[in-house]
Structure formats: C-alpha cells, structure tokens
Amino acid sequence: MTTNSVVSAIRVLEAVGEQQPVGLSELARGVGLPKSTVQRTLLTLAEVGWCRADEASRWSLTYRAFAVGNQARDAGELRERALPVLHELQLTSGETVHLAAPDGRELVLVERLDTAHRLRAFLALGHRLPLNASATGQAYLAACTDAVVEAYLTGSDLAPSTPWTVTDADTLRARLAEVRARGWSVNPEGLSEGIAAVGAAILGPDGRPAGALSVSGPTVRMTEEVFDRHGRAAADAARRISRELGSRL
Numbered sequence: 001m002t003t004n005s006v007v008s009a010i011r012v013l014e015a016v017g018e019q020q021p022v023g024l025s026e027l028a029r030g031v032g033l034p035k036s037t038v039q040r041t042l043l044t045l046a047e048v049g050w051c052r053a054d055e056a057s058r059w060s061l062t063y064r065a066f067a068v069g070n071q072a073r074d075a076g077e078l079r080e081r082a083l084p085v086l087h088e089l090q091l092t093s094g095e096t097v098h099l100a101a102p103d104g105r106e107l108v109l110v111e112r113l114d115t116a117h118r119l120r121a122f123l124a125l126g127h128r129l130p131l132n133a134s135a136t137g138q139a140y141l142a143a144c145t146d147a148v149v150e151a152y153l154t155g156s157d158l159a160p161s162t163p164w165t166v167t168d169a170d171t172l173r174a175r176l177a178e179v180r181a182r183g184w185s186v187n188p189e190g191l192s193e194g195i196a197a198v199g200a201a202i203l204g205p206d207g208r209p210a211g212a213l214s215v216s217g218p219t220v221r222m223t224e225e226v227f228d229r230h231g232r233a234a235a236d237a238a239r240r241i242s243r244e245l246g247s248r249l
Contacts, residue, residue: 005041008033012041016051017065017126021058078202078211079111081244086113086213089237093230095217096121098197100129100136105156107136107212121195121216132172133161135187135199136212139238141172142179143201143209149176164189184231184238189219196222198231200238205246213238 011031016022019030024042028035042059045051049064082099090097090113098121100107107129114120123129131137131152141149158167166172179185188196197216204210215230216222222230239249 008037009041009045012038013045013050013061013065016042016045016059017061020060021054021056022060023056023058027059078241078245082202082211082213082241083111085237085240085244086111089113089213089215089233090115092233093215095215095222095230098123098136098214098216099211100134100140100213101211102140102209103128105152106130107134107140110211115217117217117221119218119220121192121197121218123192129191130159130161130165132156132158132167132190133165133187134191135185135197135214135216137199138166138172138175138179138185138187138190139199139201139214140209140212142176142185143203143212149173161191162189162193164193166190182231184235185214186227186231188222194219196227198222198227198234200231200234202238202245203242203247203249205248207247210242210245213241 015027015031019027024035024039028038031038042051049062051059052062053059078101079099086097086099094115096115097113098109099111101110109123109125109127109129112123112125129137131141141152153169158169158172160167166175185199195216196219197214199212199214201209202211202213213234215234242249
C-alpha cells in the first residue's frame with residue numbers, strides 16, 4: 001500500500017467516525033476523493049474489520065476501532081492518574097466532570113464522569129474540543145507559552161460553536177490573561193448553548209500542559225454564584241493530578 005493510499009484510508013476512517021452512519025456519496029464529498037477510491041478503501045477497511053455497511057449501504061465503524069482507540073485513552077497515564085481525583089471532584093461539585101488531552105490544535109475528551117441530575121452536560125468520549133470554544137481549551141491555552149498561543153491564533157480560524165464563543169483573537173488573549181490571573185477558566189455557553197463550565201489545566205513533569213479538566217452543567221445550576229466555588233475545586237484537582245504526573249508546581 002502506497003503512502004497516498006494509507007493517508008486516504010485514514011481520512012476515510014476518520015470521516016466515517018465523524019459522520020456515521022454515512023453513505024458513499026456523502027462520504028466522498030466530505031473527504032474530497034473520488035467515489036471509486038472511497039469505495040475501494042471502505043471495502044478494504046471492512047475486510048480487516050474496521051468498518052461495516054448496513055442494509056442501506058451506510059457505513060459505520062466497528063467495535064475494533066473502539067478497542068484500538070480505547071487503548072490510546074491513557075497512553076501517557078493521564079487518565080489513570082486523574083481518575084481518583086476526578087471522582088472526588090464530581091462528588092463535591094455534583095456536576096459533570098470532563099478530562100481532555102491535546103491532539104493537534106484541539107483537545108480530545110478522554111473521560112467523562114456524569115452527574116446524577118437528569119438535566120446535565122453531555123459530550124461523547126472522543127469528542128474534539130476547540131481550544132477557543134471550551135473551558136478545557138481556554139485553560140489549556142492559558143497554561144501554554146505566549147509563543148504557542150500566538151502560533152495557535154495564527155493558524156486557527158476561531159470558528160464559533162455557539163453565539164457566545166470567543167472568535168476574536170484579541171478577546172481570546174484577554175480571556176487567557178484572566179484565566180492565568182484567576183487560576184481557572186470560566187466559559188458560559190461558549191461550547192454548547194445552555195451549558196456553562198469552568199476548567200483548569202493539568203501540567204506534566206516538564207511544566208507544559210498535559211491536558212485539562214472541567215466542571216460543566218446547565219446554566220440554571222452553573223451560575224455566576226457557583227463559578228468561583230467550582231473553579232477553585234477544579235484548579236485544586238488539576239494541581240493534585242499535575243503532582244501525580246510529576247509536575248513540580
């Protein structure tokens with residue numbers, strides 16, 4: 001298999017995961033490849049057990065993809081080290097707690113601990129979180145060097161997720177300065193309408209951010225009156241996890 005065909009297969013695999021169940025024509029348009037190429041790729045992926053088609057010829061990932069992807073959730077021991085602290089944070093906050101790890105210019109959700117409330121924040125594991133739109137992303141960026149922040153701002157379009165997403169570079173710089181001064185991020189409805197969150201960065205042994213966590217909930221409960229309480233708890237949890245990872249805070 002040539003390098004180009006491997007790249008095409010990965011693009012198709014990722015697109016199936018994002019759009020499933022998805023038909024051939026829609027998938028080909030999404031990845032910008034000829035239908036014949038996409039069809040051959042899908043048949044190959046089906047042969048090795050990564051994709052399957054239903055009776056309507058719509059494609060989805062198999063559990064083989066989940067099994068392999070799940071092994072990547074803790075490649076750097078972040079999740080394993082964080083889980084005991086995250087459980088405590090979820091119990092004390094009473095809201096949904098998320099743990100995210102960096103992947104390129106985004107974060108990926110690697111763990112979620114749900115609240116018992118019926119009305120709650122929900123993001124699927126594996127969900128990709130824009131740095132400008134999420135509490136975890138803003139906390140992560142605030143822990144980065146100025147050079148990393150400027151590189152991100154130069155190479156990203158700061159697309160909106162909701163009407164309240166920070167999409168202006170200067171506004172985001174100001175927001176990050178607030179996060180650094182405060183110690184945690186506050187993101188009301190920036191990622192999902194009706195959901196507010198606070199977030200804090202987790203540092204690795206080299207002092208650079210290794211991930212971020214958040215406390216999220218509906219705006220009827222996540223109000224300005226509780227931002228400080230949940231934010232302090234999130235920041236404390238992040239410091240404890242950072243120490244577990246070897247950071248010298």
